[in-house]
Amino acid sequence: MTQFNWTCPHCSRRQIATEANRHADLNYLYLTPLDLGDVGVKLVAYSCLNNNCKKLTLYAYLHEWINRAGPGQNKFGDQIREWRLLPESSAIPQPDCIPRPLVADYYEACRIRDLSPKASATLARRCLQGMIRDFCGIAKGTLDAEIKELRTKIDSGQAPAGVTHESAEAIDQVRSIGNIGAHMERDINLIVEVDPGEAQALIELIEMLFEEWYVARHNRRHRLAKIAAIAADKKAKIAEGKAELTKNAAREPTRE
Numbered sequence: 051m052t053q054f055n056w057t058c059p060h061c062s063r064r065q066i067a068t069e070a071n072r073h074a075d076l077n078y079l080y081l082t083p084l085d086l087g088d089v090g091v092k093l094v095a096y097s098c099l100n101n102n103c104k105k106l107t108l109y110a111y112l113h114e115w116i117n118r119a120g121p122g123q124n125k126f127g128d129q130i131r132e133w134r135l136l137p138e139s140s141a142i143p144q145p146d147c148i149p150r151p152l153v154a155d156y157y158e159a160c161r162i163r164d165l166s167p168k169a170s171a172t173l174a175r176r177c178l179q180g181m182i183r184d185f186c187g188i189a190k191g192t193l194d195a196e197i198k199e200l201r202t203k204i205d206s207g208q209a210p211a212g213v214t215h216e217s218a219e220a221i222d223q224v225r226s227i228g229n230i231g232a233h234m235e236r237d238i239n240l241i242v243e244v245d246p247g248e249a250q251a252l253i254e255l256i257e258m259l260f261e262e263w264y265v266a267r268h269n270r271r272h273r274l275a276k277i278a279a280i281a282a283d284k285k286a287k288i289a290e291g292k293a294e295l296t297k298n299a300a301r302e303p304t305r306e
Contacts, residue, residue, distance in 0.1 A: 058105070060137055072097075090113050092111040107136055108134075112129070148260055151180065152184070156177050159249070160253055163253065179196065185263050186200055197218060211266075212266050224252050
């Protein structure tokens with residue numbers, strides 16, 4: 051087996067897939083004739099090498115099965131379908147510094163991405179709107195009005211650290227896609243589909259903003275708190291040193 055880089059979807063730890071932590075099983079389905087023709091199933095399993103994770107990742111693939119002429123000559127043709135069995139979605143574990151309702155919408159959007167891209171896009175839209183309201187403190191009647199207010203705050207320098215014009219532009223693009231799932235188009239002849247790839251783009255935007263907004267703010271606060279603690283400790287030691295000098299000076303006898 052050729053070794054290759056692999057990232058555990060449970061803990062996001064990068065590692066190398068080898069024979070020790072990857073197993074693949076290929077099987078022909080011995081059934082009465084199918085409309086799909088001859089097909090086979092491949093099951094691929096990974097075990098995470100991270101001692102704090104050690105979770106199982108499992109995929110199933112349905113393939114065309116070709117050339118069953120003899121032993122060793124069987125092989126898979128084109129892939130027909132793919133299923134992620136464990137974990138159920140591609141959602142990245144999110145830290146506690148991100149509000150749980152936002153994380154819940156994100157996880158659900160990931161879970162139903164392939165089953166219902168439109169519903170996934172709508173959840174992504176709701177998650178992003180929640181981020182604007184929570185992180186930026188903007189709550190208007192519509193997402194459009196909130197984005198406009200966000201742009202105004204960015205222009206005036208009043209937006210929170212990490213919130214940029216690029217962020218607002220990306221969110222605005224998501225709004226136009228997410229509305230497909232939230233409202234029917236007025237023109238019944240205009241049918242705009244959202245495919246899993248587009249839904250995934252929205253999900254990746256959420257992940258980016260989680261990192262650039264919430265995680266970055268948490269890290270800044272942590273670093274500042276650490277600096278403040280070091281400064282306070284230094285100040286206390288200086289004060290202690292001065293007190294000791296004063297105490298020692300008071301003990302020295304007075305010269306006539």
